[in-house]
Amino acid sequence: MRADARRNRERVLAAAREAFAAEGISVPLDEIARRAGVGPGTVYRHFPTKEALFHAAIVDGIERMTEHARTLAETDDPGAAFFGFLDHMVTEGAVKRDLAEALGGAQNLEISAPTKQLHDEIDALLRHAQRSGAVRPDIDSDDLLLLLKGAFLATHAPAATPEQRKRTFAVVFDGLRAR
Numbered sequence: 001m002r003a004d005a006r007r008n009r010e011r012v013l014a015a016a017r018e019a020f021a022a023e024g025i026s027v028p029l030d031e032i033a034r035r036a037g038v039g040p041g042t043v044y045r046h047f048p049t050k051e052a053l054f055h056a057a058i059v060d061g062i063e064r065m066t067e068h069a070r071t072l073a074e075t076d077d078p079g080a081a082f083f084g085f086l087d088h089m090v091t092e093g094a095v096k097r098d099l100a101e102a103l104g105g106a107q108n109l110e111i112s113a114p115t116k117q118l119h120d121e122i123d124a125l126l127r128h129a130q131r132s133g134a135v136r137p138d139i140d141s142d143d144l145l146l147l148l149k150g151a152f153l154a155t156h157a158p159a160a161t162p163e164q165r166k167r168t169f170a171v172v173f174d175g176l177r178a179r
Contacts, residue, residue, distance in 0.1 A: 008036070012033070012038060014036070016056075016057040029050055062117075065118055068088060069121035069124075073125055078128040078132040079134025082128070082129035085122070085125055089148070090169050122144065123140075
C-alpha cells in the first residue's frame with residue numbers, strides 16, 4: 001500500500017473510532033469522511049461497507065490496546081503496569097461497548113484472533129502483577145474481564161455521571177489490590 005493511502009486509511013480509522021464511540025454505528029460514512037479530511041470515495045475504497053469499517057475500527061482498537069499492554073509489560077513495576085493499563089482502558093475510553101463485548105467473547109471470526117492476543121496480554125499483566133504481590137491471587141483474567149465489562153456497561157448507562165464512573169472504577173481497582 002502506498003504511503004499516502006496508508007495515511008488516509010489511518011485517518012479514516014481514527015475518525016471512525018471517534019465517531020462510532022460518540023454516535024454509534026448510525027453515523028453516516030460521509031460524516032466519517034468529513035472528520036477524516038478525505039472524500040467519501042477514499043472511505044469506500046478502503047472499506048466497502050459501514051460494517052467493514054466498523055469491524056476494522058474494532059480490530060484497530062483491540063490491536064492498539066494490545067500494543068499498549070505489551071509496552072507496559074516491559075516496565076519494572078508489575079503492579080503499576082497492570083493498574084496503569086486498566087486506567088488507560090477506562091480513562092482513554094478504549095473500553096467502548098464494542099470492545100467490552102469483544103473481550104467478553106468474540107463471536108466474530110474477524111475479531112477473535114486480535115481479541116485473543118489482547119486477552120493473552122491482559123492475562124500476562126495480571127499474572128505478573130499477582131506474582132509481585134500487587135494484585136490479589138484469587139482471580140484470573142476471565143474474572144477480571146467480566147468484572148470490567150460489567151462495571152463499564154453499568155457506568156455508561158445514560159443516567160451515570162462522570163463522577164459515578166470514576167468512583168465505580170476506583171472501587172473495582174481497590175477490590176483487585178492484594179491485601
